[in-house]
Amino acid sequence: MKYPFILALSLVIAVSGCSSNPYKRSNKMYKKQAKELVRTLLEVPAVQPYGGKTAAYPVATTNFNLRQPTSVIIHHTAMNSCESTVRAFTRPQSKVSAHYVICKDGTLHHMLNDYLRAWHAGVSRWGATADINAGSLGIELDNNGYEPFAEAQINSLLALLARLKSTYRIPAGAFISHADIAPGRKVDPNAHFPWKRLAAAGYGYWYDEPVSQPQPGSLDSYNALDGLRLIGYDTRDSAAAMSAFKLHFMPEDKSPVVDDRAKSIIINLVNKYKQ
Ligand SMILES: [Zn+2]
CATH class of the missing domain: 3.40.80.10 (Peptidoglycan recognition protein-like)
Known part of the structure; x- marks a missing residue:
């Protein structure tokens, strides 16, 4: 009794395992593309004239990883x-x-x-x-x-x-x-x-919470974009950079306005991670 049961079970597994994957074709394409990349990796850099004297023969280093x-x-x-x-x-x-x-x-x-x-x-x-x-x-x-x-x-x-x-x-x-x-x-x-x-x-x-309350006017001269740039943001579009910052750190605030709270958070992040 045991063997027919095991046989039936393996058949079910085999059938469901093979026929249920609708991505067999793309999986095959993946392997083909990966093999093409392997061929690129196997090439030893060729001797090429780069402006100076051309090397007499290719020489590959033995010290590398991915x-x-x-x-x-x-x-x-x-x-x-x-x-x-x-x-x-x-x-x-x-x-x-x-x-x-x-x-x-x-x-x-x-x-x-x-x-x-x-x-x-x-x-x-x-x-x-x-x-x-x-x-x-x-x-x-x-x-x-x-x-x-x-x-x-x-x-x-x-x-x-x-x-x-x-x-x-x-x-x-x-x-x-x-x-x-x-x-x-x-x-x-x-x-x-x-x-x-x-x-x-x-x-x-x-940032550290609670956010400190600055004295009114004390942050007027602080350039928030400099802070955003230090964190990593692309600030070429200043409003877009501030919106991206707020989406991440102040998601409750939908406005791109640079207010004291935004400046305080930026200052905190810069002091915490970029000093
Ligand atoms: Zn995306």
Whole structure:
């Protein structure tokens, strides 16, 4: 009796395991593309005339490893289901992707090897870095753009961040949002995102509370944009930079006005992390 049962069970597993994955085709394409990259990595740098005397022969160093991710960018998908996002990232014509997608129920899809470059940041800047995709990991949270983030989803995110932070030694300040790196162009993740909770766990900056009440007029000469620039914001569009800052650190305040509270928070962040 035992054997037929085991046989039936393995058949069920085999059938469900094979036929239930609708992404077999894109998984195959992934492997093909990865193999092409491996071929690039295997090439020893050729001897090339760079203006001076050309070397007589190629010589490769023996001391190297893979470049590691140095930052994590958090997004919301602005789509109506996790399935739609995952599907979009498997379609070559969409030209967008992320390393991870986290569904509302906490399900994690790891869609791209951490060492490879995903296409999630677009035109962005943080500090002196403009090609954010080159060194970052992209995490997309299933969210339509306006709703709160599900607890199971945040718990799954926190577990993932713990692994990424320890594996790649990513500093706390390098956990940032898409809105942070693309002021005026992106607003994700939305104002419901729990940055304060994340910062308490070691991901991203947060200011000391309560915020000190400055004497009226005492901060009039303080240039808030200088502070935002020190934190990392692209301040070429000053209103957009202030809006991005407020979305992250003062989500209850929808106005881009630079008031004393915003200045106090910026000063606190700069003194805490950038001195
Ligand atoms: Zn985004």
